[in-house]
Amino acid sequence: MATDNTSPESATRIYNRLRVLRAERGLSRQDLARAVSVNYQTIGYLERGDYHPSLELAFRLSQFFGLPIEAIFSLAPFSPLSAALYRSPTPGEKS
Amino acid sequence: MSRSQRRVAVTGCYLGYAALGTTWCLAAGRPDGLDWAVVILAGVVSLAALFAVWRGAGGLILASAHLLDERQRAVRDRAFRIAYLIVSVVFLAAALLYSRLALRATAGGPVAYHDLLPLGIGAVLITLTLPLAVVAWTEPDPPEDSGTFTKTAQ
Numbered sequence: 001m002a003t004d005n006t007s008p009e010s011a012t013r014i015y016n017r018l019r020v021l022r023a024e025r026g027l028s029r030q031d032l033a034r035a036v037s038v039n040y041q042t043i044g045y046l047e048r049g050d051y052h053p054s055l056e057l058a059f060r061l062s063q064f065f066g067l068p069i070e071a072i073f074s075l076a077p078f079s080p081l082s083a084a085l086y087r088s089p090t091p092g093e094k095s
Numbered sequence: 096m097s098r099s100q101r102r103v104a105v106t107g108c109y110l111g112y113a114a115l116g117t118t119w120c121l122a123a124g125r126p127d128g129l130d131w132a133v134v135i136l137a138g139v140v141s142l143a144a145l146f147a148v149w150r151g152a153g154g155l156i157l158a159s160a161h162l163l164d165e166r167q168r169a170v171r172d173r174a175f176r177i178a179y180l181i182v183s184v185v186f187l188a189a190a191l192l193y194s195r196l197a198l199r200a201t202a203g204g205p206v207a208y209h210d211l212l213p214l215g216i217g218a219v220l221i222t223l224t225l226p227l228a229v230v231a232w233t234e235p236d237p238p239e240d241s242g243t244f245t246k247t248a249q
Contacts, residue, residue, distance in 0.1 A: 029238070038164040044238025051166050 015074045019047045020081065021065050036060040096151035101231040104147035108228065111141030112220055116213035145224060152231040170230060177233075178225035185221055189214050 022032055033040040036057065045051035053061065053073075062069045096104075114137035122130040155163065155171050163171065193214065 039167060041237050042164050042166040045166060045235070048235075048238065050235045054165050057165060 012075060013049060014052050015049070015077050016046060017072055017078055018043065018061070021067075021072065032064070035064050096147070098232075098234065098236050101148060101151040101234070104144045104151065105228045105231050107144035108141050108148055108224070109221075111137045111144060112217055115141065116217045119213040148224075148227055148231045152227055152234060155230050156227050170234065171226070174226045174229040174233070177229045181225055181229075182222050186218065189218055 018032075022029070029040040029043040033043045037060070038057065042051065046053060058069050058073060061072055065072060115134055118130055118133045118137065119126070126134065155167055156174070158167075160168060193211070196211075
């Protein structure tokens with residue numbers, strides 16, 4: 001059954017790190033949109049979760065950022081990067 | 096334009112159509128000054144509202160497919176899908192209304208021109224403008240800014 005990517009309220013929620021990744025690289029939505037050949041408003045909708053990307057667009061974003069798709073999109077909320085960076089290691093865990 | 100503003104425009108547009116068609120029907124082929132005033136006012140309101148709807152959402156409907164990205168094509172396809180369902184219901188209702196008018200006419204003879212005209216015009220207007228209205232009604236508010244970031248020192 002085809003999924004209507006424009007109705008995220010009826011589909012599974014997909015979380016993303018697009019805004020964070022853009023901030024790290026100092027990119028505007030227009031810059032990123034130009035790089036992956038979409039309208040800049042589509043980048044905004046993606047970031048807000050109002051639109052889910054197709055597989056092709058997800059791959060283009062992955063290629064642009066040089067990251068695997070699961071580092072950009074996830075079915076579960078991403079933990080804050082600060083928590084991931086500064087979390088105290090548990091006993092026996094490598095730092 | 097925000098989604099709430101677009102919804103007001105869509106409501107104004109179709110209420111204008113309804114007022115125009117109803118007034119014309121009730122005038123029964125002999126509109127007086129008041130009827131003409133209502134028809135003209137409803138027509139102007141509808142046109143103004145349609146222009147506002149067009150400004151808010153017109154780009155998606157008329158643009159060629161190759162100029163739209165995947166999200167815009169999906170929005171447009173969904174709008175035409177929903178509009179098709181609504182138009183089907185509207186045409187069925189119009190056909191039932193026509194049957195009722197025909198029964199009212201003498202011995203099942205032809206329906207009066209002034210009864211058919213608003214139905215015909217309304218059907219054409221609705222068919223032409225519904226996909227645009229669906230987009231204007233359902234599209235979320237656009238992202239608030241261009242999302243520009245200042246490059247941090249490295």
